[in-house]
Amino acid sequence: MTASGSRIPTPEVYAGLDIGGTTTQVVLCAADLTVVDSVEVPTPAAEGGRAMVRAALAALDLLRERVPSRLLGVGVGAAGVVDSRAGRILVASDSFRSWAGFPVTATVEDALGVPAFLDNDVNAFLRGEVAKGAVAGEPAALGMTLGTGVGGALWLDGALFEGAHGAAGEIGHLPGFGDLPCTCGGRGHLETLASGRSLAARYGERTGRSLTARGIAEVAVDGDLDALAVYEAAGAGVARAILITAGLVDLTTCVIGGGVSRAWDLLEPSIAAALAAEPPVSGQPIRVVRARLGSRAVAIGAASRARTELGAVTRVYGGGVGNCR
Template identity: 45%
Template sequence: MTSPLLLGIDIGGTKIMACLYDSDLTLLAATSVPTPASEGGDAMIAAACAMGETLALDLGGESGSGLGATLTEAGKAWAETHAGETPNIAAIGVGAAGLIDSENGVVTAASDSFQGWAGYEVRSALQHWRDVPVAMENDVNAFLIAQMANRPQSEQRRSVLGLMLGTGVGGALWLNGGIFRGTGYSAGEIGHIPGFDDVPCTCGARGHLEGLAGGRGIARLWHEATGGDEDTREVGDLARSGDERALALWDQAGDSVAKAVAICQSLLDIDEVVIGGSVAKSWDLLEPAIRRGIEAYPVPIAREVAIAHADDGDDTVARGAAASARLLL
């Protein structure tokens, strides 16, 4: 039997990604497919299991997706070292959009882009495929776990806020050495905190952080100001070229994030904020605005907070889910 491997699965609104890791969270193999979100939970889990089979076959040198096409360089080296051995998937981790009951491995709520997902028992379904421990997390929790996993002791932080600035704004909390999920598994989700101007939010309310710092909100504000249909990345390019209206939107987004950080400092005495997502890919625009806001909204009783750009690779959510699964071994 080979050393235990971890299967990390990221179930998002547009794609499902499956990744195999060794016990040190080194990525060995990865693949993805479009999410069959309209076909229900059974279809999504079937797709994830099929990818898991493919990864294991490729890593074992059999005919999975085609001659090890899913393998990383580390995976090829692993396969060579363990030639003739059957890969041993010892635990599975899932990171998924929506509210997740991580204790029972159940989706408690999901957006209307998913059919038959709310209430779905993910852990039970996966254990019909492989009778191994299964960890399940909200995707933003998994993102933050990925940032904290394998950090040297000297770099560990006690209280960390994770922010995912993507289409919307997601949040997660790392307190006293682990994810804090809250009674309803929604702790840290600060995207819908009110008090941020009076702009419409994607949820239908007004004045939420997501309306100013989420990708959809930035694009909408740009359209209202200019009539243009550029996406957030293109608005970023315009800001770099000196467009004052685009620069103002990035300043506003960073300032809003800083206000949210000040709230969390006051409540939780956080000492680090880790920021990722598609909006944060324009870090050269966002970071200066956040730091200006941090200076403008000091919290006298709190320590200085570190601002970090996340290690935000394609497999981040899957890696964080795998790190959660590692704790079950």
């Protein structure tokens, strides 16, 4: 109550869950997607899908105890191939137990009594960066994540473009980047040049040394020519994939995130040089930026998905959803 006796409205919030292989990020966002509170907890990936969702919901309970609010909806970003319409995981890596086939949104909705929505983590990453990050407000953008693998997503005409089978934007598995075997079973994919795992493999082939992508970045800064060479090849490969995408869908903005992007000073020069040497057929310069939201990008993007979906429902049907705590 205020001093005049009027009741203070309960704030309305959206939740975003980023269920990763190692950690789970949970955020509560205001209507404008400003993060009100957040928490990170370990993901019990070896214990199965039910345990993973239970851990995420327990973290959300903690936030809701700290921030009394009316929860309108929940978005979930998850690693792997997902069926966003059915709210289910289709394919997951062997890092997860009993995750493939798990009904994520149904489980969350049953627990919370509010609508839930599922995206794969790269789609959610791009939603987050378009909503509140480095490419906020852009009508069209390519999102790339350079981590253990290479992921991609497309934002076209102000909305995520998923394609006929939900696989649009999977830039990491474009062929034509040499003949090295890829983790997916194919050969010569972008991922064989630009993922953290491939950087380590390429450096090991050149030197016989075993270093992580971060370790390679550290010695590159000290002038290690082999380390500089593998990062230069990664940047050139990324630029070529951007140009292919730009030629197909005529976009001029790309945002790059993921652990490998922390070595931005090593990647960006070769990306810029390759783009300058062979500009897109449109003649328009391509802007490439580093992601801004860091480890919260997927969770914020997941909350953004919930806000978008529920905003559409409200506009069509009127009324509201949600519950209070």
